[in-house]
Amino acid sequence: MLEFPKDNPEGSGEETVSEAVNSSQSSMSSDSLTSFSRLSFDALELLPQPRPLPESLMLKPHRSSESSWQTIRSAVLKRSGSEGLGGVDGGSSLSLRDFCLVRQIGSGDIGKVYLCRLRNEDVEESRCYYAMKVVDREVLALKKKVERAATEKKILNMLDHPFLPSLYAQFEASHFSCVVMEYCSGGDLHSLRHKQPRKRFSLSAARFYAAEVLVALEYLHMLGIIYRDLKPENVLVRSDGHIMLTDFDLSLCSDAIPAVQSQSLSSTPDLPPSSPPVPRPPSTHFSCLPTQLFRSKKIQSFSAAKRLFVAEPVTARSCSFVGTHEYVAPEVASGRSHGNAVDWWALGIFIYEMVYGCTPFAGVSNEATLRNIVKKPLKFPTVSTISSRETQARDLISRLLDKDPENRFGAKRGAADIKTHPFFNGLNFALIRSTTPPVIPLQKTTTASSRHFGGPTSSFDFF
Structure with missing residues (x-):
């Protein structure tokens, strides 16, 4: 029998995780069944039943x-x-x-x-x-x-x-x-970024990885799960080049109530006045039912409006001090309670690091980093001229890195709002799984490729 090496026990604080699980049951009265149905069910009970899987x-x-x-x-x-x-x-x-x-x-x-x-x-x-x-x-x-x-x-x-x-x-x-x-043979995005020119991804590659992470976070939030540990080390790369978000020991389980909302409830994000206008392709709405079936003009106008599916755990709250220093939100760094908005702050840091090769608030020590997160204003590298796509990226990052969690982009309706940002124009989120990734890992032997899974110190670190 294999003996696994033990870690040296170390003292550590205990995180507080609040969980809520909803369950429902449905039943049917036997009186509602006909006698024929009873005979049919009785006959079925005499047949040999398959073993459960x-x-x-x-x-x-x-x-x-x-x-x-x-x-x-x-x-x-x-x-x-x-x-x-x-x-x-x-x-x-x-x-x-x-x-x-x-x-x-x-x-x-x-x-x-x-x-x-x-x-x-x-x-x-x-x-x-x-x-x-x-x-x-x-x-x-x-x-x-x-x-x-x-x-x-x-x-x-x-x-x-x-x-x-x-x-x-x-x-x-x-x-x-x-x-x-x-098992993901392509390593993680932290290692992959260091192999890129100037240790940063192109804007198109950064947009691709940000979009797939966004879709993964959207799914987690729909389940009521707040991830709380987004960073490149936790984003693994499969053999086909697509990503896999991993490590959930710091996650918070809560509730998310799904709803369909009209997009008119909040305005589509606009770029700063100095930014060049970026035309958006006209959206085409497909419907299996003709609008003539709706007699009420009110119903026709509502069905024609663009609606968003929203399932965001906006009521979740925790006071646990968890995460990775450079990625924690200001409310966590200052010791206040936090909720779903911490994941959207981390997404902003993630995109910043993908594009510029570093995080915006890193200090000489962990304490300095936390102070910068709370007090230091967001700054971008000074460049004389930038493209319209980079202008869009900076606008999205700025909205996600709002120090006020109540005003942070995505805090109210999550990915449903973030997907509409001009940075993702032309990207089909529904078909992104079929999109060719920017980097396809080379197929190596298992012995050679195994060392790339998570690196020498896998991504389970916390504080």
Whole structure:
């Protein structure tokens, strides 16, 4: 049996995470069924019932066609057929003995990450590789971070999105808790940025990565999850060049109430008067139903208006002091309560770093950085002439880096408003998954590429 190396226990503050889970039940009275229906149901009960599938075998639409997911499903079905369903976690029948650990590829405050594969795959060309995060529960208890690990595991079970990690398996091994996730061979955006000319991305590349991160944050906020740790080290690059947002141990679980709102409730962001006007392409509205079906002119005018789907956890509040220093919002740096607006501040810092190769408020020490975040005004590198696209980028960054969380861009309606900014003109968010990424990672051998997952110090750091 493999023995995982233990982290040295260190004292740390305990974060406060407020969670709310809503559940509903529906029932049907038996009196409403006809006698024929009762006979039909009684007959069905006499038939042999299929065995329920483990939770790990439930289809996830964005991964169901991939070889890595199919390989896991086949392994679970094979073991379920020979040993029966169920496992340590009550859902997955896979365990540590089913995996072969290749090497350690990351380490952090509450866990280590290993590159692994299924043990029964003998042909190297057909092997699928995964990332296994291993957490020592005894160390977690000493550091008083059991709740953080439980929050991350809860969130991973909720996710099903092309820009977020897929949970393939979870199990316990001795005093270790293990989760098997997707392995990203392209490294992270921090490492990728340092390989670019002048250690910065082009405006088009920065816009692409910002758009995919925005879509991922939108999905999280729809689930009531405030991420709270956005930074390039936490944005991994898949083998196809698209991104995957990772690490949710600092996230806050809350509630988000979906609503459809008219875009006229808030004006579309305009550029500063000095900026050259950027024409927006006319929007075409497609409807399966002709407007003649609506007899009321009031209904016709409402249906013709552009509407936005909004699901933002605007009521969530926390006083936890979490995040990465250069990315925390002013309300966090000053010790005040914070909510969903911290993610949109972090998005502004993220775009700034992608475009200019540094963060805007970095100081000589962590304390100086926090003071700059609270008091220092936002400044951009002085350039004699800038393009209209860079003017748009600066306007978006300025709106996101509003020190007042109430006035911060996205604080009220989240991604629904941010998507309408001129910086994203011409970008189809619905089809961005099919867009060719600016950088396609080179296909390397597993031994060579494994060291790029998260770098030598993976992105689990916090303060």
